[in-house]
Amino acid sequence: MQNFHRDGICPIRDVLSRLGDKWSLLVLVSLQTNGVMRFGDLQRSIGDVSQRMLTVTLRTLEADGIVERKAYAEVPPRVEYRLTDRGRSLMPCLNGLVEWAQRHADGILENRK
Amino acid sequence: MQNFHRDGICPIRDVLSRLGDKWSLLVLVSLQTNGVMRFGDLQRSIGDVSQRMLTVTLRTLEADGIVERKAYAEVPPRVEYRLTDRGRSLMPCLNGLVEWAQRHADGILENRK
């Protein structure tokens, strides 16, 4: 088998664990659907994410080059977020997983009982 | 956009957050590659997972019907793990993500600095 371990870090696990956190997927799907969004747009779109967690999530996605942040020097401030090329290249994989989850959600929840 | 929130639970987030934990992906890839495996096989294959975490991970995957556990009443005990049909149906999606992560790992790590 492929050796994902033992050589220090595991990029796969690293990437997956970031996307599997509580908010990243929601942010990415929302950006994919709506294109360019402001901070407040994202917060309303997701609905129940706190300001802090949305900021933390966006900073992480930005650090990984998956989301781009563009701030305008205006008052009141305006900040726009959008997917980068790398982010867009990720979405087909994510969409596949989302579809799988939707197809199997009922069965899985049933299974747990 | 699709409404992943507000209606109580979000099956997508639920499923994704489980797979994004520290060990599930490694277990699934290992089972996909090696077929039927015993507990000790899995532990050696992954390399640095503790007994406890491997147990916890396998129990969760089993509860979701992604992995099947078969115990034989022998001494010393023998327990086999394998992917279920549902688990196998998940692997193409996961493999897509793994490939994406491998292709972009260098760029992402570079980006973070």
Next chain:
DNA sequence: CGGAATCCATATGGATACTG
């Protein structure tokens, strides 16, 4: 061999208050 049980450290996430 394949766990279960316990204890503990750290990581993750939420609530609240404040700010350029």
Next chain:
DNA sequence: CAGTATCCATATGGATTCCG
């Protein structure tokens, strides 16, 4: 508007010990 800064609760994961 789009954050930062604190503080705190819980979740996750590791080390160790014990067991059929």
